[in-house]
Amino acid sequence: xxxxxxxxxxxxxxxxxxxxxxxxxxxxxxxxxxxxxxxxxxxxxxxxxxxxxxxxxxxxxxxxxxxxxxxxxxxxxxxxxxxxxxxxxxxxxxxxxxxxxxxxxxxxxxxxxxxxxxxxxxxxxxxxxxxxxxxxxxxxxxxxxxxxxxxxxxxxxxxxxxxxxxxxxxxxxxxxxxxxxxxxxxxxxxxxxxxxxxxxxxxxxxxxxxxxxxxxxxxxxxxxxxxxxxxxxxxxxxxxxxxxxxxxxxxxxxxxxxxxxxxxxxxxxxxxxxxxxxxxxxxxxxxxxxxxxxxxxxxxxxxxxxxxxxxxxxxxxxxxxxxxxxxxxxxxxxxxxxxxxxxxxxxxxxxxxxxxxxxxxxxxxxxxxxxxxxxxxxxxxxxxxxxxxxxxxxxxxxxxxxxxxxxxxxxxxxxxxxxxxxxxxxxxxxxxxxxxxxxxxxxxxxxxxxxxxxxxxxxxxxxxxxxxxxxxxxxxxxxxxxxxxxxxxxxxxxxxxxxxxxx
Numbered sequence: 001x002x003x004x005x006x007x008x009x010x011x012x013x014x015x016x017x018x019x020x021x022x023x024x025x026x027x028x029x030x031x032x033x034x035x036x037x038x039x040x041x042x043x044x045x046x047x048x049x050x051x052x053x054x055x056x057x058x059x060x061x062x063x064x065x066x067x068x069x070x071x072x073x074x075x076x077x078x079x080x081x082x083x084x085x086x087x088x089x090x091x092x093x094x095x096x097x098x099x100x101x102x103x104x105x106x107x108x109x110x111x112x113x114x115x116x117x118x119x120x121x122x123x124x125x126x127x128x129x130x131x132x133x134x135x136x137x138x139x140x141x142x143x144x145x146x147x148x149x150x151x152x153x154x155x156x157x158x159x160x161x162x163x164x165x166x167x168x169x170x171x172x173x174x175x176x177x178x179x180x181x182x183x184x185x186x187x188x189x190x191x192x193x194x195x196x197x198x199x200x201x202x203x204x205x206x207x208x209x210x211x212x213x214x215x216x217x218x219x220x221x222x223x224x225x226x227x228x229x230x231x232x233x234x235x236x237x238x239x240x241x242x243x244x245x246x247x248x249x250x251x252x253x254x255x256x257x258x259x260x261x262x263x264x265x266x267x268x269x270x271x272x273x274x275x276x277x278x279x280x281x282x283x284x285x286x287x288x289x290x291x292x293x294x295x296x297x298x299x300x301x302x303x304x305x306x307x308x309x310x311x312x313x314x315x316x317x318x319x320x321x322x323x324x325x326x327x328x329x330x331x332x333x334x335x336x337x338x339x340x341x342x343x344x345x346x347x348x349x350x351x352x353x354x355x356x357x358x359x360x361x362x363x364x365x366x367x368x369x370x371x372x373x374x375x376x377x378x379x380x381x382x383x384x385x386x387x388x389x390x391x392x393x394x395x396x397x398x399x400x401x402x403x404x405x406x407x408x409x410x411x412x413x414x415x416x417x418x419x420x421x422x423x424x425x426x427x428x429x430x431x432x433x434x435x436x437x438x439x440x441x442x443x444x445x446x447x448x449x450x451x452x453x454x455x456x457x458x459x460x461x462x463x464x465x466x467x468x469x470x471x472x473x474x475x476x477x478x479x480x481x482x483x484x485x486x487x488x489x490x491x492x493x494x495x496x497x498x499x500x501x502x503x
Contacts, residue, residue, distance in 0.1 A: 033087050034069065040082030051088070053097075059086055096230045096237035099127045103241060107248035114146075116252040118156070120220065120245045121148040127229055128238055129208075129222035131200050135174050136218040136249075137161070143174065145197060159194040166192040169209060173219040176211040180242035182235050185209050185221070197221070210238050212246030216253075220245070274302035275310045279374045279501045282310075283468040285476050285493040287437075297324035298435045298490035299332055302372075303339060309373035311339040314433040314494050316388070318363045327363055331356075335369065345370045345384025349410060349418040353386070356411030364411040368433055370420070378427050378498040384420040386410040389436055392460060394471065396428030400460045403431075425498035430468050432460065437491035438475070444484025451482050468497035 028035050034051035036059060038044055044059070059074070061067040067074045069088050077085045103123045110116040117134045124132035125148040134146040138158065147155040164171040167189045173181070185207040190198055201207050204223035211219045220242060228234035274282040282302050297317035302310050313335055317324045334355055338348050348369060356365065368391055370383035383391055387409035393401045407418040425431055441451040459478045463471040472495050479491070 033089065035088075036069065036086040037079075038084040038086065045083075096233045096240070099230075099237060100240055100244065103127075104244060107244055110248060110252065113249065113252050113256060114156075116245075116248050117144075117146045118148075118154065120248070121146045121154065122152075123245075124148070124220050124222060124241065125150055125152075128220075128234075128241065129224045130204065130226075131223035133197055133200075133221040134218065135170070135197075135221065137174060147197075147200065149200065155196075157196055159196060162193060170219070170221070173209040173211040175217055176219075177213065177215050177217050178211075179213040180210055180239040180246065181213075182208055182210040182238050182242075208238070210242040212242055212249060214243060214246030214250050216246040216250045218246070218249065272301070272303075275304035277304075277310045277372055277374060277379075278308060279499055280310070280372055280379055281468050281497040281499045283472045283495040283497070285472050285491065287488075287491040289437075289488060289490050297328055298437055298492035299328050300433075300492045300494050301332060301336065302494070303336060305339070305371070307373075309371050311335075311369070312372055312433070312494065312496070313367060313369035314388070314435060314492055315365055315367035315369075316435040316437075316490070316492070317365050324363065327365075330359075331365060331367075343371065345382065345420050346418045349384055349386045349407065350416070353410045353416045354414070357414060364409045366436075367410055368405070372496055374501070375424065378429065379425040379496070380422060381425060381431050381496060382420065382422040383433075384418050386416070386418050389434060389439065392432045392434075393423060393425070394430040394432065394460055394464050394466075396426065396465050398464055400457055400464065425496070427498050427500060428465065429498050430463075430466075430471050431496040432471065433494040433496070435490065435492045437489040438479055438493065441479050441483050441488050441491075442486060443482060444486050447486070451479060455482070467499075468495035471495055 028048040031048055032050060034053075035048045036044055036051050037046040038059070059067060059069055061076060064078070065076050067076050067086065069086060072088050075087045075089055077087070079085055106119055106123060107116065110119040113136075117136060121132045121134045124134075130150045132148050136144050138144045141161045142158045143161050144158050145156065162171055169183050169185050169189055170193065173183055187207075190201050190207050192198075201221075201223040204225055206224045207221065208224075209219050209221050222238065230237045274284065284300065286298075286300065288298070297319055298315070299317075300312075300314045302312050304310055315328075315331060317328050317331065331352065334352060335348065338351060342348050342351070349367065352365075352367075356363075364387075366386060366388040368383055368385045368388040370381065373380050373382075383403060383405055385391075385405035385407040387407055390405065391403040393403060395401060403421055403423050405419045405421045408416040410416065423431070439451055439453055439456055443449040443451075455478070456475075459475055460471070463474050466474075472493060475493065
């Protein structure tokens with residue numbers, strides 16, 4: 001009993017199923033197993049939705065009650081009038097859609113080009129063949145490969161690119177970026193591949209190669225000793241898997257490029273270690289809010305000058321994230337250049353204000369900047385401010401003082417005005433520059449309650465007489481205790497201490 005089905009999406013014109021056909025259809029279309037209906041002459045008359053997904057298949061009867069559909073076992077039930085229902089039974093093998101559903105999350109979780117290629121080889125060897133090689137073009141005319149066998153043995157290496165005249169099928173598949181396409185690889189071509197790739201395929205019944213498509217150059221070589229795991233649906237399963245694998249590789253490559261660009265940007269934005277000034281200690285607390293970049297809208301710099309003094313700045317760019325970080329880099333680099341030719345803080349702020357306005361940015365900044373220079377006894381600190389929290393001085397003899405340097409926001413108005421003031425730090429005095437990430441830290445249990453100026457002063461008053469390192473440590477502990485596990489804005493703190501001179 002042999003029957004070859006025609007397309008079964010609808011009955012041929014003029015034909016009828018026996019009584020209750022509508023009932024059969026409504027019931028059988030929801031059945032998970034593929035079901036085919038044959039008329040008494042052996043012609044296929046109908047197939048349910050699951051059978052249509054299985055695709056065209058040869059129906060072969062083994063006994064009156066058993067047979068095969070393609071390579072899959074089936075039960076045959078004789079119906080009234082000589083009709084027969086063929087139901088494909090579950091032989092314990094996964095269906096293609098089940099394999100693809102399992103493969104998707106594993107591909108999505110793979111990390112990097114190497115990790116994704118390795119997972120592709122493992123998945124292909126587990127369901128599509130007995131041996132799998134992932135081939136990707138790389139630099140200097142080479143192919144990089146990842147392999148896996150049905151038993152989980154894996155390998156990785158590089159080979160010289162095989163010339164198209166020696167392996168035209170494989171070469172064409174590796175360079176084809178249009179769409180996944182499975183191709184049979186002749187034995188002579190397998191033998192022409194480098195030994196690292198060719199030897200594992202010895203004794204295989206069939207070797208095929210499928211390109212990734214998805215705009216991704218590369219292919220998977222598959223070796224098979226027995227019958228296809230998914231029968232007549234094997235080719236569809238292979239191509240669908242290759243399409244998903246190509247997308248995963250393209251995403252991994254795109255992510256790697258973004259990560260490389262991010263690292264390059266990050267390296268230009270990260271603050272540098274503070275300059276050395278005789279008689280000065282600089283202590284820092286820098287904690288961005290988080291995100292892709294390890295920097296944020298708050299920043300600091302302590303840069304050396306030829307006369308032994310240092311240029312210092314603590315600033316806060318409005319907003320957070322990548323855009324704020326990019327503007328942070330622009331401001332820092334501009335100030336790094338300006339301080340080489342200009343010493344007056346008010347002039348530097350005015351020039352920076354003009355730069356931000358002319359650049360068309362809708363963001364503004366607050367800054368405090370100036371110079372730290374050794375004096376006969378202690379340090380002279382000259383600071384100018386543009387809308388920034390006032391600097392505070394912890395006097396070793398007692399008390400916390402505010403340095404009054406009023407100024408408007410930077411980057412908002414061409415008529416902005418800035419002030420400058422100089423204070424002297426005796427030995428043991430500490431000057432604290434900070435951003436509002438400290439005072440605007442939100443309470444861990446009551447988010448509307450801020451750390452505020454009063455708590456800041458309380459912490460600092462308890463630190464009077466302590467070195468800068470201890471002042472910063474206690475302030476950091478107090479703010480973190482206040483925050484708990486809740487998020488916070490960018491924080492930047494710079495403490496300047498007048499310390500004993502080096503002998």
